[in-house]
Amino acid sequence: xxxxxxxxxxxxxxSPNTVNEFRGSALFYSALFSPADATGALAALPTFVGFTGxxxxxxxxxxxxxxxxxxxxxxxxxxxxxQVTDDLSHIRxxxxxxxxxxxxxxNITDLDFQALGGPIHGSILTNLTDFFNGGGPGTTLTQAxxxxxxxxxxxxxxxxxxxxxxxxNDSLTVSLNLRMESYLxxxxxxxxxxxLSSTFTGNLNSNAxxxxxxxIILAGQHxxxxxxxxxxxxxxxxxxxxxxxxxxxxxxxxxxxxADQLPGGLAEDAAFNAPxxxxxxxxxGMIAPGVGGSLFTTAGQAxxxxxxxFQSGGSFNSISxxxxxxxxPNFFNFPDRFSQPTYYKWNFEIEQSLSHNMVLTxxxxxxxxxxxxxxxxGLNGYCPTSVCTGGFAGxxxxxxxxxxxxxxxxxxxxxxxxxxxxVSLQRxxxxxxxxxxxxxxxHALDDxxxxxxxNIPFGILVTxxxxxxxxxxxxxxxxxxxxxxxxxxxxxxxxxxxxxxxHTGFHWGPNRVFGGWTMSTNWFYRTGLPxxxxxxxASGALAAFNDAGPIFATAATNIPRSxxxxxxxxxxxxxxxxxxxxxxxxxxxxxxxxxFYGPHFFDVDIALMKDVAITEKVTFxxxxxxxxxxxxxxxxxxxxxxSNPQFGYSIATVGPPTSLLGSFVGAGSSPRFLEIKGIVxx
Numbered sequence: 001x002x003x004x005x006x007x008x009x010x011x012x013x014x015s016p017n018t019v020n021e022f023r024g025s026a027l028f029y030s031a032l033f034s035p036a037d038a039t040g041a042l043a044a045l046p047t048f049v050g051f052t053g054x055x056x057x058x059x060x061x062x063x064x065x066x067x068x069x070x071x072x073x074x075x076x077x078x079x080x081x082x083q084v085t086d087d088l089s090h091i092r093x094x095x096x097x098x099x100x101x102x103x104x105x106x107n108i109t110d111l112d113f114q115a116l117g118g119p120i121h122g123s124i125l126t127n128l129t130d131f132f133n134g135g136g137p138g139t140t141l142t143q144a145x146x147x148x149x150x151x152x153x154x155x156x157x158x159x160x161x162x163x164x165x166x167x168x169n170d171s172l173t174v175s176l177n178l179r180m181e182s183y184l185x186x187x188x189x190x191x192x193x194x195x196l197s198s199t200f201t202g203n204l205n206s207n208a209x210x211x212x213x214x215x216i217i218l219a220g221q222h223x224x225x226x227x228x229x230x231x232x233x234x235x236x237x238x239x240x241x242x243x244x245x246x247x248x249x250x251x252x253x254x255x256x257x258x259a260d261q262l263p264g265g266l267a268e269d270a271a272f273n274a275p276x277x278x279x280x281x282x283x284x285g286m287i288a289p290g291v292g293g294s295l296f297t298t299a300g301q302a303x304x305x306x307x308x309x310f311q312s313g314g315s316f317n318s319i320s321x322x323x324x325x326x327x328x329p330n331f332f333n334f335p336d337r338f339s340q341p342t343y344y345k346w347n348f349e350i351e352q353s354l355s356h357n358m359v360l361t362x363x364x365x366x367x368x369x370x371x372x373x374x375x376x377x378g379l380n381g382y383c384p385t386s387v388c389t390g391g392f393a394g395x396x397x398x399x400x401x402x403x404x405x406x407x408x409x410x411x412x413x414x415x416x417x418x419x420x421x422x423v424s425l426q427r428x429x430x431x432x433x434x435x436x437x438x439x440x441x442x443h444a445l446d447d448x449x450x451x452x453x454x455n456i457p458f459g460i461l462v463t464x465x466x467x468x469x470x471x472x473x474x475x476x477x478x479x480x481x482x483x484x485x486x487x488x489x490x491x492x493x494x495x496x497x498x499x500x501x502x503h504t505g506f507h508w509g510p511n512r513v514f515g516g517w518t519m520s521t522n523w524f525y526r527t528g529l530p531x532x533x534x535x536x537x538a539s540g541a542l543a544a545f546n547d548a549g550p551i552f553a554t555a556a557t558n559i560p561r562s563x564x565x566x567x568x569x570x571x572x573x574x575x576x577x578x579x580x581x582x583x584x585x586x587x588x589x590x591x592x593x594x595x596f597y598g599p600h601f602f603d604v605d606i607a608l609m610k611d612v613a614i615t616e617k618v619t620f621x622x623x624x625x626x627x628x629x630x631x632x633x634x635x636x637x638x639x640x641x642x643s644n645p646q647f648g649y650s651i652a653t654v655g656p657p658t659s660l661l662g663s664f665v666g667a668g669s670s671p672r673f674l675e676i677k678g679i680v681x682x
Contacts (some may be wrong), residue, residue, distance in 0.1 A: 002284035017091045017153040024084045032076035032111060035062060046124040046289060047296075048072065051131070051542035052138070052643065062121050072115035072123070081106040093287050106155040110268055113151065118144020118279055122296060124287055125543055129464055135286035137387075141295035142330075144272070144279040145303035151271055152189035153224075157261055158182040175238040179260050182231050183340055185223040185609045186267035193221040194273035196333045200409045202379035202473060209402040212313040213306070216403055217331075218272060224270040225262075225338040232259040232340050248353040255346040262340060263451050266373060266410060269332040275310045278303040279330040281405050283544025291498050302327045316403040328405040339371040339412040341451065357430040363422045372414030373452030378473030380407040383585065392542075393587035399546055406546045408469075413476045416446035416483065432498040440490040447476055449484035463652050464531045464640040469549050481593040482530040488597075493523040495602025500608075516611040521629075524603045524656075526563065529637065530594035533577070537643040538585035552589030553642045554578040562597050563648075566638040570648025572596075577642050598637035603656055604629045622678040627660050631672040 033357040035041040041062060048060030062073045087100035122143040126254025130136035168174060195218055208216070242248055272279065280302050285295040305323040306314070320326040347365040354360055382399045383392040391397065401407070420442030427435050449466055472478045487608045497503065498518045507513065538551040556578050563571035577591075609623035635650040655670035 010623045018089065020086065020088045022084070022086045024366060026082040026083070027079070029079040029081075030077075032074065033254040034074035034076075037075075038062075042121065047124055047287075048119065048127065049124045049131070050289075052125065052127050052536040053358075056128070059125075062115070063123065072119040075115040075429075076111040078109040078111070081105065094167040096167075098163040098165070099161065101160040101293075102158070104155075104157045106264075108153045108155065108264070109150055110153055110271070111150050112143075112268060113146040113149055113272070113277060117277050117618040118142070119145055119500040120144055120146065122299070122407070124295075125540060126162070126287065127388055127540065130223050131287070134288060134291075135284075135293070137284045138540060139287060140281055140283040140540075141284065141285070141287075141299060142279065143296065143299045143330055144280045145300070146277040147307075148190075148192070148276070151192045153264075153267060153271070154187045154189070155261075155264060155267070156184045158184075171242040173240045175236075175254075175682065177236040177238075177256070179236065180231055181234065181236040181261075181340070183228060183259075183261045183339075185225045185228050186264070186270075187222050187224070188271060191220045191222045192276050193224050193267075193270040194219045194272065194276060195221060195226065196331065199335050200331075200333050200379055200401070200404075200407050200532065202409075204396070204398075204400050208404070209316040211403060212315050213310050213403065214313060217310075219275055219310075221270075224267040225334045227337045228262070229337075229340050232342065233257070234259055242591070250351040251636060252351070255344075255674045258343045258345055260341040260343070260451070262338060262373065266334070266452075269408070269410075270334065273331055274329040275307060275327070278306050279405075280327045281330055281543065281546070282327045282549075297427065298325050301325070301636070302329075317596075318478070328399075328403055330407070332410070334410050335412055337412075338373075338410070341369060341372045342416075343367055343369045343416075357428040359424075359426045359427070359428075359560065361424040363424075365418070365420055365422075367416070367418040369414075369416035369446070371412045372448065374411045374414040374448050374476055374479075376409045376411055376451065376473050376476075377406060377469045377548035378471075378542075378546070379409050380404055381473060381542060381549070382545050382546075383542060384545065387541055387545070387584065388586065389584055390586055392585060394474070395542075404457075404546075406548050408548070410452070411476065414447040414452055415480070418442065418444045418445070418483075420444075429496070429498075432503065435493065435495040437493045438491070440487075442487065442490070444483035444486040445481060446483045447479045449585060462654065463636045463638070463650075467532050467534075467550050469591050469592070471549050471552055472549070473549065478588075479593050482597055484530065484594065486530050486594070487526045489525075489527045491523075494521070496520045512612070518609050518611070519607070520609075521604065521606045524601070526601050528562070528600050529595050531637045531640050532587075532593045533572070533591050533640050533642060535577075535585075535589060535643055536641050538589075541585055551585060552591045552593065554589045555591050559567070561595060563638055564599050566599070566648055566650040569634060571638055572648035596640075599635045599650065601634050602632055603634070604632070618680065618682045620678065620680055623676075625675045625677065627673040627675070628656075628670065629672065634670060654672045 045060045048058065048063035050058035077189055083102065083104040085100065085102040088098065090097045092148045104177040113325060122141050124139065126139040131141040159179065159181050161177060163175065163177040166174045197216060197218055233609045234257040239252065240255035241251045243251060271277065282295050283299050285298060286293045288294060289296040301323050305319045305326055306329060316328055316460045347363060350360065351359060351361045378398055379591050380401050384397055413609045416507050420440055422440045426435065426440045427433065448468060466484045470476060470479050496518065499515060500517045500519045501514045533553040535551050535553050542561045554577060557574050557576055565571065602621060605625065605627050606629045607623065607625035614620055634654050636652040636654045638648050638650045641647055653670045660673045660675055
């Protein structure tokens with residue numbers, strides 16, 4: 001369970017026109033996730049097994065679906081964070097000048113080296129035939145061998161700004177702001193990072209197999225990345241204007257540049273590299289540990305050989321001569337200059353007062369993002385003629401770099417776009433009634449969602465894990481499509497009605513019994529989220545050949561792009577797509593990423609509470625709250641794998657993001673819940 005402690009400190013300095021606020025805080029957070037009975041879990045099944053092309057769920061010790069990529073244990077972190085901020089404000093005439101700085105420092109003890117870096121107990125990807133036979137050409141093992149179970153990582157972020165809020169006149173205010181950010185490259189206390197000597201491009205290197213590993217890999221690095229932007233400038237402007245004397249209309253507009261820190265999980269990947277952590281993906285062998293030709297035996301021997309010969313100049317060829325069946329290690333790599341994700345945002349809003357307690361707002365907002373990190377997991381991929389008998393369009397027949405396995409090369413190449421319009425009608429509390437109604441139309445597109453963190457996909461608890469890496473390793477734009485969280489239409493409404501019994505016309509009886517009742521309700525509706533159609537029989541065949549990316553399906557006819565109901569009858573059929581590759585893929589699929597939409601989501605919560613005044617300063621409230629009051633079932637996206645017998649069916653329900661049971665409980669929070677509660681206020 002997580003534990004956290006916060007120590008805030010604030011100091012204010014005031015003069016008639018000047019205010020300075022200095023704040024300091026420290027926080028400690030600890031979380032470790034592991035099976036309750038680790039020994040029993042490993043005794044039941046000593047590895048993690050996932051299947052391609054069938055309806056079986058992944059299962060095994062120290063792991064959970066969805067698979068791929070899998071969610072492995074033990075993992076977690078201990079975080080000690082401290083930060084200081086200072087904000088100075090000075091009023092001079094019609095100007096309010098502001099300036100400030102911030103420094104945030106994180107010490108993170110990373111506990112993921114036995115899980116996300118490997119995992120250490122292995123992860124098997126196979127098909128039902130190979131599993132029945134104990135192994136075979138369609139089976140691969142991914143396993144890691146870390147030299148340490150935890151490492152200390154440090155993150156530093158510096159920021160500063162200057163601003164001027166200029167009240168030009170009583171009707172016009174202009175805000176000018178210039179912000180700067182400095183995101184230093186993360187560091188490791190024990191120099192645990194490794195990287196390749198240059199950015200990996202996927203070009204053929206015919207001499208790689210004979211090149212010493214200690215020349216290919218730069219080990220013992222203190223910084224996670226070769227280089228980052230030293231400074232990011234973020235100018236911004238905002239305008240608020242009241243065009244009429246009655247102040248009933250307000251027009252607001254603004255534009256600016258916003259930057260994000262590179263996701264911390266990427267720095268972790270820089271530590272998941274040889275020789276500090278040796279990870280291998282090995283194919284065409286036996287599944288069970290300890291038997292002849294076992295994939296686990298081959299992986300263990302490969303790790304020992306790489307460790308023993310790395311410093312002495314061992315190469316792929318020399319190690320292979322001493323360890324037959326040696327497999328090249330997997331690797332994470334980063335560009336020579338890793339740029340921070342940067343977003344250009346703009347908006348225009350009109351606010352119109354319809355009465356003294358009713359406001360109508362129309363807001364348009366737009367965004368264009370650049371330098372978003374993208375994981376390319378197929379640059380070293382290939383497909384030999386023994387598997388791709390007719391060749392594979394887009395991949396060579398031999399590995400571009402025989403000394404390496406699957407190379408995940410991060411690129412600062414992702415883009416994103418967003419346009420949305422929101423219409424809101426709000427009534428402030430008057431005559432015991434308050435409500436708010438909102439409608440949003442929007443369209444979000446990107447090359448990769450979730451900020452480019454490949455090991456933590458958006459929607460980890462859903463049927464179809466999001467596509468976090470590229471299909472075609474040489475075409476980032478080939479992944480451009482609807483964002484994972486593209487909600488085209490969204491409607492929400494809330495209402496609070498106090499003294500509800502009296503408003504029904506019932507005026508008899510004591511007010512202490514029939515007065516003070518409040519009803520509140522929240523309504524939510526959104527259209528379905530997008531998903532991609534994939535073919536795991538094709539991608540599974542390539543997994544043993546250094547390509548960890550997805551393979552999209554290939555459409556054979558015109559296909560409806562909306563899948564609103566698929567519980568009893570599938571909304572998609574394998575016959576609508578080109579026949580599954582059946583272990584002999586020929587090329588990348590032509591169905592775009594996130595080009596289909598799943599079922600909509602609808603939810604209503606209702607609460608009824610009664611206030612009873614105990615004394616002048618003490619009030620007791622009691623009542624009930626119904627979550628999903630209409631007991632409406634919201635179904636998840638259908639199974640998206642054309643080689644799965646359950647393809648096109650919705651096989652799970654989903655719940656709201658938060659519920660009575662908390663967050664991250666998935667469909668467990670979807671039924672109707674009734675909470676009886678009492679509250680004392682004093």
